[in-house]
Amino acid sequence: MKHLRKIMLTIIFLAVITVFSLIMFETAQNEPPKPAYKSSRHYGDIHPHFVAISDSRVTIEQHLDEHRSKGILEAHFSMPQSGIFKDVTSSRDDYFIHIATEHNIKTLLFQTTDSDKDGHGVFRWIGSKSLCTALADYKGNIPYSNSCTSNMEETFSAQRPEPKLRFKLPLNFKLTKEVFQLGTVSSFIHLIQNGIISNDGVVFVGDLQVIPYSCLARPEAIQASKKHFIRAIKDKLDKLPRYGEVFVITQFWSAAFYHGMVESLPRLSRYIGFIDHRSEIKIYVACTAFMNSSLQTLFPSRNISELVICDNIGPILAARVYFPEGTPCGMYKSPQSGVYQMSREFEKYISPSIHIPPKNYIILIKRTKHRILVQHDVIASFLNNIAKQNDMELFIYADDNLPSFSDTRKLFHQARLVVAPHGAGLANTLFSTPGLFVIEIVCNHPHLNLCYRQLAISLGHHYHGVSSKFGCEATLNVDVNEVKDAVQFYMKHIVKKKNL
Template sequence: MCLVLAVIVFVVYCELYCGSKLDLMYDFLGLHHDIADDRSQLASDYGVRNVPLFGTFSKSQDKDESQPASFAMIRGALKSTNVSHHFSDDLIVSGGVRNSSDKDDTDVGNSGRIFHSSACVTSANVMEMRDVLMYRPKPYSAFWVDVDAPLLYRLKVYNLAIGILRAKIRRERGYRIWSDPAPSPVVIWASRDDFFEQLSNFTHIQTVALSWIRSECSDRNLLIMSYPEWIASEPLCTWIRTPGHTKARWDAVYNRTCVTELDAALRERPLEPLYLHAKPINPNHYWPNKGLSYPWHFYSDPPRHVLYLHVAEDAIVTSVGDIFSGSVKIVPYSCSHDLTPSKPEGYSQALIFSEVFIMSGHWGSGHFHKSIELIPRIAPYLDFLIKHPDIMIQVSETGGRTANTLIIFGIRKERLVSGSLRAKIAYLPQATPCGFGQVQELQVLSKLYRDHIRSYKNVKSRNIVVIHRSGLRRLTDASHIEMSIEKLAAEYGLQFRLYHDQQLPSFEDTMIMFNEAVLVVAPHGAGSSNILFCEPGTFFVEFVCNQPHVNMCYQHVAHVLGLRYHGIPSEEGCEDHIKVNPKLIEFVVRTKLEQWKHLQAVRQS
């Protein structure tokens, strides 16, 4: 008993005074997270060998034969730099100038990366160096995870990096009480081109970024790298190229790839870089508060990062996911925003949590917005959140699909909180502007859903799913069209499943229904969010509103998930109803089923 008490006293003492030396105690007690074991497990899980945990590696210009840089030599290179952010010995951080006096193969280049001479970090090296997480001031200040490996492996390492940063902050913070942010903060908008550069001026908010590897849309940066040509029946292709006809900038969102040739559904093209950025608004349409929480313009090149996450101390978190910390208010991408920089009313009475992960946002109770914009934000961080169950999760709703999703992924409902709150440590993952979900988040979430379905349902039936809407954007002559499609399903040996908005199936049944679909047919509406459960290659026919209400957000979702999309425009009526020629629908559906039949024959040959 006395020994146990002595150990506890020693641990508390080390937490307060010993800093990184506590790691030695944890190692002795068997409590410390073993990074080397994690790396071995990752290599086993993903078939990756000789991949460094952190860093971009290259051979030295000065020697013919390169050797791994030692921990001491890396530290020596770092001591010559002016680094405002740094970790203790268990986490190496670089600043950005070459140390010409070093005789080894370590190059701290102008980019702020450490270039190691070997592409292999052995378990021994990892145990010696712990980890190498690069702090770089350019292109903006962040702790960069640069490991070159398939995306799922990189996400594991990214989660480990966030966990290491968390441990460092907690160790330095100790038992310090929550501190009130400044009364008149500087407002920083995530939509600004210089958002990260602005944020770099405030050292109490730290960013962890998973860097974009090379320039192409490869498996280093994406799970799904191509999509079938997107097809539309005229005049939809004409509408999306007409200013004022669409709710978003067509030139940014659609990249001029709309075609009318039905056979194009069997062709694939690489995912364009435009898909990987947040999208600007169409100024000809109304947007809340003039669209300030949307990007200012669009890019044609890949982004600088795959994902990023901010870690802020002593934060006020609003009910829609804005945060106040120190002298800063961060407004992430959102469907709307609060223009006032003042703290939320009554914040001083809000509960103070030790740690909170933020996945709330404007319009977060809406089915589309929570399914496509908010729930995906947590998908890349499940490893981190499951390993640290004391972190609370702020959501827009504590029940419904949000809770159902998190429960199947191992997050207890008791961890969910909503409304304004205060947090000693707040984790703010990148958000997405209204309507066009972040690509990697959507792809990871869809894979998690599909893996979950496969875990308990091995034998799949095949069906056609038709979504029935009874409110806005209801399909005229719906019963006749549904009967026609049901007959086609029987003709091709498929089951017919009706997803009726007045008789919704359970969450599990919904997942299975859409996962087993070879074809989904739907009027534009929130029910189409369920294509997240579909397998890549599924055919998706959407009845789209007539201009000026054209909204192609599901085309975006379908293509980043690798679905075969076809849009059919309404002749009249939106937003009240959608009118489409039943004969056109039957022709398109039959064509899709013939294409599905052809693909089945090719796979079996």
């Protein structure tokens, strides 16, 4: 009996172990993969849904045309069997692992080499004493760099941007363990078959909700997007407008000037020629006046009404979706943003329209509704005197009397110094020549926002931030002497360069 009892206990013990192991295995299958990162420059072993190519427009167009040559199927869409979409955004480390599970998504990875040049330097940004103090005391959610210096001479310390490891890619079909850490990939584009595009820039394909790295990439916004699909799209699939080839650039909030010009539009930077010569491709975009004007500038031979699909018509179904990398909200964590390339695209069309010799403007941006600069008149008078002394012209760029979009582009292209309270008007520095001096009066804590610092750095401009003492978001109150000191210092270098 003793032996029989031991045998029975052993059997029970083994059975418990087996059941426990099965439970653990099942749990592991449902958990997100936990990648082990490896640094690599070799792409021979990557998953077959990904193709690494040279980051050149000629090579990119060749591969996009190869993809197009396979023909377009009639657009259709089937809900996932589970009825649930898995949300994935490129802000996640395991993003490409999930992308690799969907056979309707192919991805081109753009590879750079050590000999590639990005065409511009990055200047050391400067903070006034007030801004450096504000950053030292900052306790917000955004990890702002606290490497703040008030030594204005440092602004001439130019260097090439340091490459950062941003992409992690699965090996072969091993989607749960190893991934390559890709240090030489600058960006990517997804080629998606049969996707639903929502007006917040999300693509639903297979059982994935593919979210660009954008202002939508926040848990609450992602859930709202998913609920919108279930509530407003799911039962209307047969009624969705259908298109053949659609290039997506719209993002969350891209109807707003800053988000549209700085985050949405640069997604086109590598593909303007490709789209321009292929009339079948349409651009899904927030159809604001400034966006239509921008697209008409970049595609002068195209009828804009035929080129674009306005995102305000709601979700659409496309047989082929071109889905380039998104731009993070405020451009944070995105040193390789296409904003510099887009700036150089505008240069091609702005320069020929400017009379020679060009004017040399000092621009003071004036806000009249929110973030009003209390000391505007004092600063304007000071800048006007500086301009007269140096054979330059002061232009007050006021939001209640804006020049045309075309004149705005020319104006900022001829600017040498821009002084501005924090706000969307600074997005117009996209049209300026690299080397512009930007002095921004930044919002005080807790409203601190340095997105225009990142924009200036990305465009190859000099940036100097001065902190508001109090009042934001209604008003900005600044130490005028901090602004004057910065203007006088930079004007010496502007005048010297102008006279060369």
